[in-house]
Amino acid sequence: MRNTASASSDPAANIDALIATRLLxxxxxxxxxxxxxxxxxxxxxxxxxxxxxxxxxxxxVLLGRLAAGLGVPLAQLLTEDKAQPxxxxxxxxxxxxxxxxxxxxRRQVAERxxxxxxxxxxxxxxxxxxxxxxxxxxxxxxxxxxxxEGALRVDxxxxxxxxxxxxxxxxxxxxxxxxxxxxxxxxxxxLVASPE
Numbered sequence: 220m221r222n223t224a225s226a227s228s229d230p231a232a233n234i235d236a237l238i239a240t241r242l243l244x245x246x247x248x249x250x251x252x253x254x255x256x257x258x259x260x261x262x263x264x265x266x267x268x269x270x271x272x273x274x275x276x277x278x279x280v281l282l283g284r285l286a287a288g289l290g291v292p293l294a295q296l297l298t299e300d301k302a303q304p305x306x307x308x309x310x311x312x313x314x315x316x317x318x319x320x321x322x323x324x325r326r327q328v329a330e331r332x333x334x335x336x337x338x339x340x341x342x343x344x345x346x347x348x349x350x351x352x353x354x355x356x357x358x359x360x361x362x363x364x365x366x367x368e369g370a371l372r373v374d375x376x377x378x379x380x381x382x383x384x385x386x387x388x389x390x391x392x393x394x395x396x397x398x399x400x401x402x403x404x405x406x407x408x409x410l411v412a413s414p415e
Contacts, residue, residue, distance in 0.1 A: 234297070234316050238282070239273035241296050245289050246271075259356060260288025279318040279325075283352035287392075290356050292412060294338055298327050321348040328409070336360070336414040342398075343407045344371065349399040355392040362412050364388045369406025372399045382408075391415065 246256050246267075253264040260267075262284050269275035270285070277285070286293045297316050305312075314327040322345040329339040344350065364373065366382040373380045376394030381401065390396070400406045 235273045235276050237299065238277060238296055239271050241299075242267070242285060243271045245291060245295060249289065251289075256285070256288050260284045261353070262288070276319040278320040279323045279350045280320075280352070283350070287353045287355045290358060292331065292338070292360065293325075294327060294331055294340065294412075297325065298330060318350070321345065321350055323348060323350055331412070338412050340410040340412070341367075341407065342410060343405055344369075344398060344400040345405045346400055346403065348405075349397060351398075352392070352396045354395050359391050359393045359415050360412055361389065361391050361415050362410050364390070365409045365411070367407045367409060369404050370401035371406045371408060372401055373397070374399075 246253075251259070253267050256262070256267055257264045262281060266275065266281070267285070270277050270281070282293060282296055286296055289295075298314050308329060316325045317323065318325075324343040326341040326343075327338070328341050329337075331338040364371075364382070364387065366384050366386045368384055371382045373382065373388060373390070374395075374397040375390045380388055382388060
């Protein structure tokens with residue numbers, strides 16, 4: 220059991236609590252039992268329950284499976300719903316999340332805009348790190364990836380792409396995805412997600 224006094228000052232505990240709240244709310248909004256989400260996502264009922272109780276710090280792969288099973292963008296598990304998007308989002312106000320296993324760092328640069336459905340996410344992937352996502356089961360969306368630093372391999376289903384700084388790749392979530400940092404350093408890229 221977590222000490223609530225220290226949890227409020229611990230960013231990892233705060234994000235785990237947010238993920239727990241969001242996962243439970245999204246699952247209940249869809250009327251899914253733990254067993255139904257487990258079947259859709261390929262994540263065990265026990266693990267889903269641990270995440271919903273903030274007793275486990277989920278990895279990017281696990282969150283990807285849960286988001287795919289719910290048919291929602293990953294951002295919906297990592298950020299709070301906001302009534303009105305802000306015109307200016309200072310860097311300090313942009314939500315971040317670090318994968319406890321791979322060290323992957325995700326920054327929500329711009330929230331999904333209700334009118335356009337567009338969102339911006341900055342990702343830092345440590346050297347040699349790899350993150351895999353299953354095919355999304357919900358409404359598909361497009362992503363445009365712009366490489367900022369380092370080298371990255373993206374497996375989009377059976378297609379493989381290697382990107383260097385300045386390269387841009389357009390793809391969807393209709394196939395399994397694997398992101399792998401190449402070379403001797405970390406890589407950083409910007410993802411722009413939009414409805415299909």
